[in-house]
Amino acid sequence: MKNFYAKRGLRTYCSEVLTLIISAFVLSLAFPGFVTETGWGWIAFFALIPVFAVIRNTSWKAVWAYGFLFGVAFYCFFNYWLPGFHPGAIYIVTIIKGGEMIFLFLALKLAYTAFRRHAFIAQGFIWASYAYLSQNWFAGYPYGTICYALYDYLPLIQIADITGIWGIIIMMILPQSWAGWYLGSLFTGEAEKPLSYVKKSLVYIIIYVLLFIAWLVYGFVSLSTQEERVPDRTWRVATIQHNHDSWEGGYQTYLRNFNNLRRLSLEAIRENPDIVVWSETAFIPSVDWHMNYSYEGAGNTIGNEQTAELVRRFVEFGEELGKPLLTGNPRGVLKDETKPPIDSETGELNREDYNTVILFDDGTIKQSYAKQHLVPFTEHFPYQKQLPWLYDILVSLDYNWWLQGDEPVVFESDGVRFSTPICYEDVFGNLNAEFVREGADLIVNMTNDRWSGCAEAAFQHAAIATFRSVETRKTMVRSTNSGYTCMILPTGEIVDPVEQFRMTWHIYDVPVYETKSDAGFTFYVRHTDLFAYVSIALASVMLVSGAGIIVYRKVHK
Secondary structure (H helix, E strand, C coil): CCCCCCCCCHHHHHHHHHHHHHHHHHHHCCCCCCCCCCCCHHHHHCCCHHHHHHHHHCCHHHHHHHHHHHHHHHHHHHCCCHHHHCCCHHHHHHHHHHHHHHHHHHHHHHHHHHHHHHHHHHHHHHHHHHHHHHCCCCCCCCCCCHHHHHCCCHHHHCCHHHHCHHHHHHHHHHHHHHHHHHHHHHHHCCCCCHHHHHHHCHHHHHHHHHHHHHHHHHHHHHHHHHHHCCCCEEEEEEEEECCCCCCCCCHHHHHHHHHHHHHHHHHHHCCCCCEEECCCCCCCCCHHHHHHCCCCCCCCCCCHHHHHHHHHHHHHHHHHHCCCEEEECCEEEECCCCCCCECCCCCCECEEEECEEEEEECCEEEEEEECCCCCECCCECCCCCCCHHHHHHHHHCCCCCCECCCCCCCEEECCEEEECCEHHHHHCHHHHHHHHHCCCCEEEEEECHHHCCCHHHHHHHHHHHHHHHHHHCCCEEEEECCCCCEEECCCCCEECCCCCCCCEEEEEEEEECCCCCHHHCCHHHHCCCHHHHHHHHHHHHHHHHHHHHHHHHHHCC
C-alpha cells in the first residue's frame, strides 16, 4: 500500500481526527446507551484497533491532543445524559477524562516508539494502570472503563474474583494493540504480509489463546460452582421505588414523598418481608437531627416546626411498621459544637450534613453509615482555598457539599450482616471489598439515579455494579428511587429488575452467603487490586526502559 503518511498534511490530520471520533462513537455502542439499551459488548474487543493505529502513526506533537480529543468524544457519546444531571456536568467530565487520556496516549505512543511490534505487551499493562489511576484520585470516575461493556458476558467476568477488573482489561487490550500496529503499518506502506506478521508473533498468539481458553474455562467452571452453592439463608427484602423527581424540594414535596413511601411500604408488608428498604435520601428531613435537637419555639421562618412534625410522623410510622426500615436520610451534626443548634436571634442552623443510610427499628436509629466516596464537584470539593474561582462557580451552580464519612459500617438485622454503599459507591471495587472484609455477607446499594432523568444512565450504573458481586461473591440488592432496582447474584446475573420510572415495590428473596473465616474470602477481597498494582509496576518499568531505548537509538543513530 502507498505510504499515506509519507508527508503529513491537513488530509492526514483530518483523517486521524475522523478515525478517532468514529472509534469513540463505535466504542460507546458497546455500552448501554442511546442507540441500544443494553449495549453490544462484543464491540469493545475491536473498537480500539483504529485508535492504536492512529497512535502508532501520528506524531508526538499531535498524539497528546488526540488523547484529549478521544476522551472528550467518547464521554460525549457515552455520557450523553449528563446535561440532565446538570448542564455543567458534561463539561467537567469530558474535560477531565480528556485530560487523563492525554497521559494515556503519550504512554501508549512511547511504548510503540520503543518496542514497536512488541509494544502491545506494555500497552496492556499501561491501559490497566490508567484505568486504576483514573478512578483513584479526587475526580475519579470509573464509568466507561472498557471491561464494563462485558457485564452481560457472564463467563468472561468471573475472573474478577481473582484479578478484579484489571485482568479483564489487559485481556481486552492486548489483541487490539497488536492488531493496531499492523493496521497502522498498512497506511505507512510498511506492512508485511499478514501471514508473516502472524508467524513473527506466533509465540505471543499461542500464549494469548491459551490464556483466553483458561479465562473461558475458569468462567464456565465458576458459573457452575456458584449456581450449585446453597445459601446459608434467604433474606426477604422489600424494595420501595417511589419515583420522586430529585430536583423538586420543599416541605410539600417531602410530605408527598413520605406519604408515597408509607403507602408502598404498607402494601409490601403484606408479603411479610424481613426488612423494608427505601432509596438514597428517600426521606429528606434528618431524623437523627430532629431526635437530638428540638425545633420548638424556633418559629416558622425556615419551616422547622413542619419538618419536625414530619419526622415525628416518620418515627411513629417506623414504630408501627413492625419491621426494620433501611433508608437514605441525611445525618445532621453541629457545625460548631460550642454553639446551640439554632441561633435564637436569626433562626439559622448550626448544622452540617452527612449523606447517610439509617437502620430504624423499635423507634430508634440502630445504626447509620455515612457515604465515604462523595461525588466530586457536586457533593465534595476540597480545594476551596487553592481554586476559589472554581469553588465559586460550583456554588453558583447550586451544588451542595456533604461531610465525608470514614468508616465501612456493617449493619446487622435479624442475624444478617450487610453494608450499604450509597449511590455510585458500588462502582468502586476496593470500597465494596472492604465492606466484605469487615464482615458484610450482603451488599445493599442505595441509589438515586433519578437526577439524570435517563433510563440508560441508571442501567450503565447497574451494569458496573454487577462486577462488585463477582469480585466479592456476595449478592447485591439495589434499592433505587426510580431505577435500576434489581438483585445481582454472585455470578453477576441481574435478576428481577423493576420497571424504571414507575412508583412501585418489589420483594426479593435474597440468598445470603456467609463468610465463616478470612479463608472464605475471594482472592480479590483478600488482595484487593493486587493486579492493578502489578500492572502499574510493570508499566512503569517498561515506560522507563522504553524511554531509555529511545534515547539510546537517537544517540547511536
